[in-house]
Amino acid sequence: MRTMKVHRKKIRAYALVIMALSTILCGQLAYVMLWRSEELSAKAQALHERERVIKAARGRLISADGTVLADNKTVCTVSVIHSQLTDPEKVISILTDELDMSEDRVRYYVEKVSSMERVKSNVSKEVGDRIRDYNLDGVKVDEDSKRTYPFGQLASKVLGFTGADNQGIIGLEVSYDELLAGKNGMILTLTDAKGIELEGEEEQRIEPVAGEDLYLSLDYNIQSYCMQAARKTYEAKQAKSVSIIVMNPQNGELLAMVNYPEYDLNDPFTLNYELPGSVSDNEKMNLLNAMWRNGVINDTYEPGSTFKVITATAGLSTGAVSLSDSYSCGGSTTVGGRTIRCHKTTGHGSQTFAQTLMNSCNPAFITWGLRVGVDNFLLYMEKLGLMQKTGVDLPGEASTIMHKKEDIKELELATMSFGQSFQITPLQLLRAVSCVVNGGTLVTPHFGVKSVDTDGNITELEYGRVEGVITQQTCETMKTLLKSVVHEGGGSKCHIEGYSIGGKTATSQKLPRSEQKYISSFIGFCPAEDPQVIAMCIIDEPQGIYYGGTIAAPVIREVFENILPYLGIEKMPENAAQ
Numbered sequence: 001m002r003t004m005k006v007h008r009k010k011i012r013a014y015a016l017v018i019m020a021l022s023t024i025l026c027g028q029l030a031y032v033m034l035w036r037s038e039e040l041s042a043k044a045q046a047l048h049e050r051e052r053v054i055k056a057a058r059g060r061l062i063s064a065d066g067t068v069l070a071d072n073k074t075v076c077t078v079s080v081i082h083s084q085l086t087d088p089e090k091v092i093s094i095l096t097d098e099l100d101m102s103e104d105r106v107r108y109y110v111e112k113v114s115s116m117e118r119v120k121s122n123v124s125k126e127v128g129d130r131i132r133d134y135n136l137d138g139v140k141v142d143e144d145s146k147r148t149y150p151f152g153q154l155a156s157k158v159l160g161f162t163g164a165d166n167q168g169i170i171g172l173e174v175s176y177d178e179l180l181a182g183k184n185g186m187i188l189t190l191t192d193a194k195g196i197e198l199e200g201e202e203e204q205r206i207e208p209v210a211g212e213d214l215y216l217s218l219d220y221n222i223q224s225y226c227m228q229a230a231r232k233t234y235e236a237k238q239a240k241s242v243s244i245i246v247m248n249p250q251n252g253e254l255l256a257m258v259n260y261p262e263y264d265l266n267d268p269f270t271l272n273y274e275l276p277g278s279v280s281d282n283e284k285m286n287l288l289n290a291m292w293r294n295g296v297i298n299d300t301y302e303p304g305s306t307f308k309v310i311t312a313t314a315g316l317s318t319g320a321v322s323l324s325d326s327y328s329c330g331g332s333t334t335v336g337g338r339t340i341r342c343h344k345t346t347g348h349g350s351q352t353f354a355q356t357l358m359n360s361c362n363p364a365f366i367t368w369g370l371r372v373g374v375d376n377f378l379l380y381m382e383k384l385g386l387m388q389k390t391g392v393d394l395p396g397e398a399s400t401i402m403h404k405k406e407d408i409k410e411l412e413l414a415t416m417s418f419g420q421s422f423q424i425t426p427l428q429l430l431r432a433v434s435c436v437v438n439g440g441t442l443v444t445p446h447f448g449v450k451s452v453d454t455d456g457n458i459t460e461l462e463y464g465r466v467e468g469v470i471t472q473q474t475c476e477t478m479k480t481l482l483k484s485v486v487h488e489g490g491g492s493k494c495h496i497e498g499y500s501i502g503g504k505t506a507t508s509q510k511l512p513r514s515e516q517k518y519i520s521s522f523i524g525f526c527p528a529e530d531p532q533v534i535a536m537c538i539i540d541e542p543q544g545i546y547y548g549g550t551i552a553a554p555v556i557r558e559v560f561e562n563i564l565p566y567l568g569i570e571k572m573p574e575n576a577a578q
Contacts, residue, residue: 056182057145058166059211059451061159061173064255067220068150070159070173070265075146076128077121078139082113085138095119095139098131121164122146142187147173149265155223156262157294158394158447169268170292172214172447175393179451182211212451212459217253222246225562229537230260233555237542243296243426244559249434249525249534252443252463254392255563259295268292296538297390297397300423304508305360305548306523307419307429311369312357312481313436314380316474320371323477325353333363336411340366343507357481358489360505362418369417374408377416383469384432385442386424391464392445400424419508426521430536433523436478437502437531440470483528486553494524494553496560498571502528503556505549510541517541522552526560532569535559 061070078099085091092110096103099120109117121144123131132141147162160171167181168174185208230242246256263272271287279287293299315321331347332339342348342362348355356364369377381387381402389397401423403412415421427445435442444463451459482502485491491503503524510517520542525534537555545551 054142054185054187054205054208055145055166056184056208057210058147058162058182059176059180060213061180062213062215063218063220063223064216064449065220069155069216069218069220071148071150072145073148074125075121075144076123076125076131077142077144078119078123078128078131079116079142080110080119081116081138081140082110083115083138085110087137091136091139094131094134094136098127099123116140151220152264152266153262154220154227155218155257156265156268157259157292158218158257159265160292161265161268170395171294172216172394174395176214176448176451180211180214183209185209210454212453214448215450215452216447217248217255217449218257218447219255221566222563223256223258226256226258226559227260227262229555229558230258233537233539233551234260237539237544237551239539239543240541241295241538242540242555243538244535244555245296245427245430246533246535246559246563247430247434247445249438249443249531250441252431252434252445252465253449254445254447255533257294257296259293263291294394294396295540296426297392297394298425300398300401300425301519301538302420302423302508302511303426303429304419304506304519304521305362306433306504306506306521308357308360308365308417309433309436309478309482309504309523310380310384310386311365311372311377311417312353313384313470313474313478314372314377315368316477317380317470318372318376320373320376321353321368323353325368327351327353327356327361327364327367329356329359329361329363331363333366335366335370335414336409338411340414354481354484355489357504358485360490365418366414369413370410372417374405374413377413378405378408383442384435386428386432390425390427390431390445392427393448397427398425400428419506426536426538430523430534433504433525434531434534435469436475437482437525437528437534439472439475440468442466442469479528479531482525486524486528490549491522491524491553493549494522494557494560496557496564498573499526499560499564499569500528500572501526501560502531503553505547505553507546507548518546520546520548520550520552522548522556524553524556524560526564526569527572533560533563533567 057072060068063069088110092103092106095106106119109119128141147166158171160173161169162173163169168177186206188204226244226246230244234242242260244256244258247254261272269288272291328350329342329348331345332341340362348359348361351359351361351364387400389399403422412421431445443465446463448461450461479502482504483500486494486501486503490505494501494503501524503522506521508519510519520539521537523536525531535556537552539552542551
C-alpha cells in the first residue's frame, strides 16, 4: 500500500512537470508565431537569398562655371557562383582571355567553393557585354558605376580620388564622402539549400539611390589658367614645386588651387615621374603619399616677408607704430647678440614707415615688431587666424608650429617680425591677409558651395566668419600701403596698366640655412580699394634667381591678366589706378 502511494506521488510530480513544460513550450510557440513570425520569416528568406550589390552612382563634382570635374561611367562586375557552374574549364578559358587575367588567378576564383566569388570589378561595359553574351552557367555580370575624371590632372590635389568601392580616399572626395556616396542597391536571388537558383523565381531588385552633386567655388577656367602658369614657372625655374591659390577675400570661396606637379586622377597609383630603380611596396606607398599631398594646406613653411603684412597690421592696430614713423637702415641690426642683415646690405638709409614695407626692410620690421611686443604680437596672430587651422573643407590641414610664449625672447620676436622662426601654411597666411584687406572679416576658405540631390533639392553650405577683427581705418591704411608696394616698391612686376593692385613679396630661406635653398612667394589682390580676388604664388627651391619680387610676382601678374577680365573686374582710368 505504501509503495502504491509513493508511485502515485511520483506519477503526479511527473505529470506536473510535463504540464509545466508543455505550458512553457506552448507559450514559447505562441510568442514565436504571434510576435516573431515576421522576423523569423525574414531570416528564413534571407537564408535562401543571394545578395549582389548595385553600387550607387556617386554625386558629381561640378565647378563654378558648370564644368563636371568628377563624373561616373558604367562598368561591370564579373562574379562566379560555384554551385551553378556546369563547364568550369570553359569559364576559366573565356574569363582569362576577356578579363586579361592569369589563368591561375581565374581558376582560384572559379574552383573556390563559396556562395559567390567576385572575379573582377571595374570591367569595361564592352567586355562585360561580351561575357554576358556567352551565356555561361554560373557567371554573373552586373552593371556598376566607376568614378572618372574628365580632365586628368586638373585640380588633382583638391578633388582627390576614390577607391575600388567608390569610397572617397583623399581630397574633396573624402571630405564630402557621406554626401556624395549615395546608397547602394541590391539584387536578391532565391536559391535552394545548395545555393542553386530556383527556376521560375524572379530576381528582386532594390534600386540604388544616387549621391548628391556637389557644386564648387573652384572655376575650371581659372584653375586651367593657374595650372598653365604653374607648369611654365616650374619648368623655367626647375623648381621642386609651384603652388598657386586664388580666392575671393570677401567670402573665402576658393577659385583655384594648384600644386604643380599634379598627378592623373584616373591613374592615381602611378607616380608622375620615373623612378631611377626598384623600390619596395612600403617605399612606393610613401612616394605616392608624397605625390598626393596638397602642399598649401598639408605642409607648413616659414612665410618670410609676406608676413610683414601681419606685423604692420599689428603695429598700426595697437598704436605701436604710425605712418609718421621713420627708420634709418644701415644694412643690418643687432638683436640679442646676433647681427641680422637687410637684403640690401648697403642699407636703405632713411625711410618712412610706408617705405619700410615697400622696401621690405628687415631691420625696420624688427624695430616695429619689438615695439608691438610679445603679447600683442601673439594676440594679432590669434585674431587673424594664424594660431589655428583655417577650417578649409579638405582633409589633413596642418597646424601652426610656434614657440611657447615663455620662450619668445627679444631675438625670437625679432625674427618672427619678418616671418622666420615659426611655420604656418600658405592658406593660413592668405586667409589672414584677406582679413586685413577685406575690411576686417576673418573668413573660412572653402570649395563646397551647395549640394543638389536627385530630386533637385538644394542645400546651401554655410561657413563661419568673424567680423571686426581689425578696424576699417587700419584696413584702409594697409590697402594703401600694399598698393604702393606694387606700384612703387618691390612688387612692381605684378603691376598691370589700368588695374589697382596691392601685394607683398617674400624670399624665405629654408631650413637648414646652410643649404641655401629658398621659397619665393607673392600675394596680390585686386582692386586694391575693394578687393574681389586675392592670389598667392609659392615657388619652392627655384634655381638661379630666387627673389620673390622677381619670379613670383610676375606669375600672379600673368594669372591676373587672364582672370580679371573673366571675373568682370574692369580696368580703371590710368590716373585712378595709380
